[in-house]
Amino acid sequence: MADSAFIPYEAYSFSEEEMKKRAHALFEFMDHRRTVRDFSDRPIPGEILEQIIRIANTAPSGANKQPWTFCLVTNPLIKQKIRLAAExxxxxxxxxxxxxxxxxxxAHLGTDWKKPFLEIAPALIVVFRKAYDVVDGKKKKNYYVQESVGLACGFLLTAIHHVGLVTLxxxxxxxxxLQEILGRPDHEKPxxxxxxxxPATNVMIPNIHRKNLDEVLFYY
Incomplete structure (x- = not known):
């Protein structure tokens, strides 16, 4: 096994009271996150879009392979192609x-086959998973690809919410x-x-409720 280089870990340190405050504050913030389907076409600065993808790229992954590709689509013609194909x-x-x-x-979400938001939204982020990478013409296997890319998408959604944007x-x-329209290689799958x-002005969202903690948490 090859030797790994290690560096010191600089840990954050908080009092127990501060830990509780931070945990409660983060819950309140994340509990406000919702899926939104009515968007404004207001432009988003490119720096913000790049930064939220940079945040997603910090997610953990199997063997640190980082088996993902993020395609940032802002070209109206490409967005239209994606919408028509998706619909x-x-x-x-x-x-x-x-x-x-x-x-x-x-039914209670009010969805149908029409997806105008794919053109209205100023940006689309298409996430691809990579079963393997190609390095110097050779295949290099990736591990726990689904789990790794799922984690990166969770980081991405959190970052989007954190900067005051919305998504679904x-x-x-x-x-x-998506692979065809964006010309991605065979080893990348959407x-x-x-x-x-x-969000658009005066957005309405479904009045849904999250499961209670006692429905999802079991102690052993």
């Missing part, structure tokens, strides 16, 4: 591919059209399509 797939989903149970579960996680299925925007 074509979603039309099929809502008119035959999805089960009745699935459609019933979506869009997963048109199948998503191969994982999530994430529009990023300021």
């Amino acid at each position: 074509a797939e979603e039309y099929e989903n809502y008119h035959g591919r999805m089960s009745e149970e699935w459609l019933e579960d979506l 996680t869009h997963t048109p299925s199948p998503m191969n059209f 994982f999530l399509l994430i529009p990023v925007a300021f």
Whole structure:
């Protein structure tokens, strides 16, 4: 096994009281995060978009392989192509591919096959997962790819919320059209399509509730 270089870890240190305050404050902040589908077309500074992707890139990954690619799409023509392709797939989903149970579960969210937000949002972040990398023409395997990219997307959503922007996680299925439109290599597969925007004026969102802690936490 190759030797690894190590550096000192500089730990944060807080009093127990401060830890509690920080934990409660972060919960209140994150509990306010919601999926939004009504966007403003107000431009987002490129520096902010790059920074939230930089934050996502700090996520942990199997063997530190970082098996992700983030494609930042702001070109209106490319956004239009993505919208049309996504709507074509979603039309099929809502008119035959999805089960009745699935459609019933979506009904309270008010969604349908039309996705105008893909053009209205000033930016789309398309996240790709990489089963392997290609280095000097040779395949280099990646590990725990789904888990790693999922973690990076969680960091990304948190960063988007942190700077005052909104988003939703869009997963048109199948998503191969994203690979084709963006010209990504064969070893990159679409994982999530994430529009990023300021919220539109007077946005309404579904009145949903998160599970209580006693429904998701078990002590041993």
